[in-house]
Amino acid sequence: ETGVTQSPTHLIKTRGQQVTLRCSSQSGHNTVSWYQQALGQGPQFIFQYYREEENGRGNFPPRFSGLQFPNYSSELNVNALELDDSALYLCASSLASTRGELFFGEGSRLTVL
Amino acid sequence: AQSVTQLDSQVPVFEEAPVELRCNYSSSVSVYLFWYVQYPNQGLQLLLKYLSGSTLVKGINGFEAEFNKSQTSFHLRKPSVHISDTAEYFCAVRRKETSGSRLTFGEGTQLTVNP
Numbered sequence: 007e008t009g010v011t012q013s014p015t016h017l018i019k020t021r022g023q024q025v026t027l028r029c030s031s032q033s034g035h036n037t038v039s040w041y042q043q044a045l046g047q048g049p050q051f052i053f054q055y056y057r058e059e060e061n062g063r064g065n066f067p068p069r070f071s072g073l074q075f076p077n078y079s080s081e082l083n084v085n086a087l088e089l090d091d092s093a094l095y096l097c098a099s100s101l102a103s104t105r106g107e108l109f110f111g112e113g114s115r116l117t118v119l
Numbered sequence: 120a121q122s123v124t125q126l127d128s129q130v131p132v133f134e135e136a137p138v139e140l141r142c143n144y145s146s147s148v149s150v151y152l153f154w155y156v157q158y159p160n161q162g163l164q165l166l167l168k169y170l171s172g173s174t175l176v177k178g179i180n181g182f183e184a185e186f187n188k189s190q191t192s193f194h195l196r197k198p199s200v201h202i203s204d205t206a207e208y209f210c211a212v213r214r215k216e217t218s219g220s221r222l223t224f225g226e227g228t229q230l231t232v233n234p
Binding site: 107 | 123151153155160161162163164165168170209211213215218219220221222223224225226227
């Protein structure tokens, strides 16, 4: 059974650029959610994807967008990067029936200069 | 809306000592409660959960937590800690009436176990 894998692990961008982060969900899981964890903070929910559609979103602007593919893998896209977007981005996979038991990847650390 | 407050940002303890990490929550609806652990340079791992039933729940690595509805608390305890328990611990809630993976996390408690 493979766990949740994310890529890249680290990346550096400049303000105004765009970034794409990738996530492969755990085998058998059909739901993917993304979280932003700023330094010294708890993770904050960005959005969730199920059956290739977004079906839940936190308090993040539209420049944060995502995709889910038929194999349940997912992408997080962030446009027009701002300095405050510097954070660890965590992907979590689960079953649609989850009551909150999530399986997290190790994250992608984004630095915006 | 829900909120989670972890009352201590840092907890230093000596090896083999007991520890309690405190978590209070606020919600207008019923919630499920969780503790997740984050080891350095890793993602989060579920430690334990309270969904219903007995208010004392046991998790991995010898940790346990007690749900107190009247005090809206879900404190995490371990009777004897090891060096390997050094990590960041996050308390989280999810509304019962919703579905999916939207958790509200606290800001975390850094547990440091010293020899």
